[in-house]
Amino acid sequence: MDLLEKYEPIIGLEVHAQLLTESKIFCNCRNLYGAPPNTLTCPICLGMPGTLPVLNRKAVEFALKMGLATNCQIASYTRFARKNYFYPDLPKGYQISQYDEPLCQHGRIKIRVNDTEKYIGITRIHLEEDAGKSIHGSEDTLIDFNRCGVPLIEIVSEPDIHSPTEAYAYLTKLKQILEYLEICDCNMEEGSLRCDANISLRLKGQQKFGVKTEMKNMNSFRGVERALYFEIERQARLLEQGQPILKQTLLWDEDKGEARPMRTKEESDDYRYFPEPDLVPLVIDSEWIDQIRATLPELPDAKYERFIKQYALRAYEVNLLTSERALADYFEEVNKLVSNPIFISKWIVSEILRVLSQEKISISNFKIKPAQFAELLNLITNETITPNVGKEVFDKMLTSGESATSIVNREQLVQVRDDAKIEELILTILSENPEEVNRYKSGKKNLFGFFMGQVMKKTQGKANPEATMRLLKKHLD
Numbered sequence: 510m511d512l513l514e515k516y517e518p519i520i521g522l523e524v525h526a527q528l529l530t531e532s533k534i535f536c537n538c539r540n541l542y543g544a545p546p547n548t549l550t551c552p553i554c555l556g557m558p559g560t561l562p563v564l565n566r567k568a569v570e571f572a573l574k575m576g577l578a579t580n581c582q583i584a585s586y587t588r589f590a591r592k593n594y595f596y597p598d599l600p601k602g603y604q605i606s607q608y609d610e611p612l613c614q615h616g617r618i619k620i621r622v623n624d625t626e627k628y629i630g631i632t633r634i635h636l637e638e639d640a641g642k643s644i645h646g647s648e649d650t651l652i653d654f655n656r657c658g659v660p661l662i663e664i665v666s667e668p669d670i671h672s673p674t675e676a677y678a679y680l681t682k683l684k685q686i687l688e689y690l691e692i693c694d695c696n697m698e699e700g701s702l703r704c705d706a707n708i709s710l711r712l713k714g715q716q717k718f719g720v721k722t723e724m725k726n727m728n729s730f731r732g733v734e735r736a737l738y739f740e741i742e743r744q745a746r747l748l749e750q751g752q753p754i755l756k757q758t759l760l761w762d763e764d765k766g767e768a769r770p771m772r773t774k775e776e777s778d779d780y781r782y783f784p785e786p787d788l789v790p791l792v793i794d795s796e797w798i799d800q801i802r803a804t805l806p807e808l809p810d811a812k813y814e815r816f817i818k819q820y821a822l823r824a825y826e827v828n829l830l831t832s833e834r835a836l837a838d839y840f841e842e843v844n845k846l847v848s849n850p851i852f853i854s855k856w857i858v859s860e861i862l863r864v865l866s867q868e869k870i871s872i873s874n875f876k877i878k879p880a881q882f883a884e885l886l887n888l889i890t891n892e893t894i895t896p897n898v899g900k901e902v903f904d905k906m907l908t909s910g911e912s913a914t915s916i917v918n919r920e921q922l923v924q925v926r927d928d929a930k931i932e933e934l935i936l937t938i939l940s941e942n943p944e945e946v947n948r949y950k951s952g953k954k955n956l957f958g959f960f961m962g963q964v965m966k967k968t969q970g971k972a973n974p975e976a977t978m979r980l981l982k983k984h985l986d
C-alpha cells in the first residue's frame with residue numbers, strides 16, 4: 510500500500526476479556542457459557558430495585574494477576590463507577606464499571622514483529638460487568654440475560670500500535686498471557702475475548718493526531734487485521750481527496766470485507782459517570798498483591814528466554830513451543846524422558862503441531878501423552894526403528910491408541926542394520942537397474958536418491974539410512 514509510505518497509522522486497542530470465575534461479579538449466579546437462555550439469573554443481575562451487589566473477590570484477584578503480568582502499577586485505593594446508558598440488554602440502565610480510578614495502570618507488554626522487539630504501553634486495566642445479549646431474529650429480538658454480570662476486564666492499550674501486523678502481534682501476546690494465567694479461555698467465537706480498535710492517520714513526521722474512528726464487531730485476530738487495513742485505506746483515500754474524517758463507530762462485516770458506520774461516537778460525558786454508591790471503595794494492600802504475585806506462573810517472555818538458553822533451540826521453534834503453556838509443558842515432560850531437545854522440538858513442530866491444526870484441537874486434548882511420545886522417540890534415537898518408520902508408527906499410534914513398542918513388535922518394524930543384508934539387497938537392485946547405473950556413472954549423480962528409494966521400498970523403510978548410503982556409495986562410486 511503506497512499510502513502507508515505517506516501516512517502513519519495510530520492504533521489503540523480495547524480488549525474485553527471474560528474472567529473464568531465460578532460465579533458472576535456481583536451475585537452468586539454461575540458464570541457459564543451456553544446454558545439455556547435466562548436460566549443463570551437472579552434479582553441482582555436482573556437489576557431489580559432494592560438489590561445490592563457484592564463484589565466477587567476472585568474477579569479482583571484475576572484482574573490483579575493480569576495487571577502484574579503486564580507490568581502495571583496496582584492502585585491501592587480504587588472505586589467502581591456507574592456508566593449510564595439505555596440498552597435493552599442492560600436491565601439496570603447502567604453498567605458497573607470503573608472510570609477515573611481503575612485497578613491497574615501504566616503497564617506494557619513486549620511484542621515481536623519481523624525479529625524486532627517493541628513495547629506496547631497498557632494505559633489501564635479495569636474491572637466491569639458484562640451486559641446481556643440480544644438475539645436478533647427475522648421478526649423479533651430476544652434477550653438472554655445469562656451474560657449480565659459476567660466479570661470482564663477491559664485492557665486499554667496506548668496508541669503505540671502503528672500497523673495491522675503490530676496489532677495482530679499485540680493481541681496474540683495478550684491472549685497468550687491470559688491463557689498462561691488461566692483467567693480467560695480466550696474464545697473469540699463465544700465472545701469471551703473481544704476487541705475494538707481506534708484508528709487515526711497522520712502525515713509522517715507530524716505530531717498532531719488525526720480524527721479517529723472506532724471499529725467494532727471483529728471476531729478473530731485476522732478479522733482485526735483485515736478491518737484495520739480496510740480502515741487505514743479508507744481514511745487515507747479521504748485525506749488524499751481533502752475530505753474530512755468523521756468521528757464515528759464502524760461495524761466490521763467479515764463476509765463482505767468492509768465496514769459500515771454504526772452511530773456517531775458518544776463522548777464519555779454522555780455516560781454521566783459517577784462513583785457507584787452501592788459498593789464501598791476497594792482497598793488493596795501490598796500483602797495481598799505479594800500473595801498474588803507469588804502465584805503467577807512463569808510468563809511467556811521468561812519461558813521464551815529460558816527455552817532459548819536452556820535448550821539451545823532456534824527462536825522460531827521456541828516461539829511455537831511456548832505459544833501455549835500446555836505445549837511448553839508437554840515438550841519439557843518429553844525431554845525428561847528423551848533428553849534430546851532439538852530432536853524433540855523437530856518432532857513436535859513437524860508432526861504434533863500438524864495434527865493439532867488438522868484436527869483443530871489443543872495439546873491438552875492430544876491423544877498421545879508425553880510418556881507415550883517419549884517411548885516412540887526413544888525407539889528412534891536408540892536406532893530400533895528408522896525415522897521414516899517412526900512417522901508411520903506415530904500415525905498408527907494416533908488411530909489405534911496402541912503404544913509404539915507394541916506396534917513395532919507386532920508389525921516387525923525393527924530396522925535392518927546388518928551390513929551384509931543391506932549389501933545383498935543393493936547388489937540385486939543394481940543388477941535390476943543397469944540403465945540407471947550407467948546414467949549415474951556417466952554423471953547423473955541425482956539418481957542416488959532413486960537407489961536410496963529402491964532400498965527403502967524393498968525394506969518398507971526399515972533399512973538403516975546411514976548404512977544404506979555408505980554401502981550404495983561403495984558400489985556406485
Ligand SMILES: [Zn+2]
Nearest residue numbers: 536538551554
Ligand atoms: Zn445473578
